[in-house]
Amino acid sequence: MTSTNETEFDPSIVESLRTRVGEQLEGNASGRGLRIGVACGRFNGGITARLLEGALQALEHSGVDRSDITLAWVPGAFEIPLLAQAFATGPRAVDAVITLGAVIRGDTGHYEVVAGECARGVQDVQLRTGVPVVFGVLTTNTVEQALERSLPDDTNKGRESALTAIEMVSLLRQGSLAR
Numbered sequence: 001m002t003s004t005n006e007t008e009f010d011p012s013i014v015e016s017l018r019t020r021v022g023e024q025l026e027g028n029a030s031g032r033g034l035r036i037g038v039a040c041g042r043f044n045g046g047i048t049a050r051l052l053e054g055a056l057q058a059l060e061h062s063g064v065d066r067s068d069i070t071l072a073w074v075p076g077a078f079e080i081p082l083l084a085q086a087f088a089t090g091p092r093a094v095d096a097v098i099t100l101g102a103v104i105r106g107d108t109g110h111y112e113v114v115a116g117e118c119a120r121g122v123q124d125v126q127l128r129t130g131v132p133v134v135f136g137v138l139t140t141n142t143v144e145q146a147l148e149r150s151l152p153d154d155t156n157k158g159r160e161s162a163l164t165a166i167e168m169v170s171l172l173r174q175g176s177l178a179r
Contacts, residue, residue: 047104058160136161
């Protein structure tokens with residue numbers, strides 16, 4: 001299921017809550033000075049390349065300098081969490097990691113294992129390290145669904161993942177969350 005008008009977030013709620021809380025934090029979309037790692041799976045690479053293009057465009061538009069973006073390729077989605085961990089904990093640790101891949105359901109149970117373990121691994125890395133690791137791995141039933149989610153427009157899930165990464169770094173550096 002996707003968002004509808006009834007389920008979308010209404011930005012006016014933010015302002016209406018300001019007088020009811022002591023501190024309200026919101027991330028922003030400025031990527032200036034951020035170091036970003038991008039972990040891409042080569043399997044279903046035609047889809048992944050489209051996600052990557054969306055992510056890179058969003059990073060550029062948000063002010064992330066290309067010299068602060070490190071792109072690394074892994075064989076498939078199952079290997080993404082290990083690369084995300086290396087990005088988050090390595091000698092040149094990044095501020096955020098964007099994971100991109102495509103797991104498309106087939107005729108075997110392989111889909112559930114790969115998609116589930118990839119998602120679990122990505123979540124484990126961000127919780128263990130405190131570095132935002134954004135799950136931009138498509139998990140679809142059909143190739144057509146994957147193509148739709150990787151269109152070169154504002155609905156591209158790679159683009160959304162890049163913007164989420166920037167917002168999470170910004171949010172975690174604010175107010176009572178800042179270290």
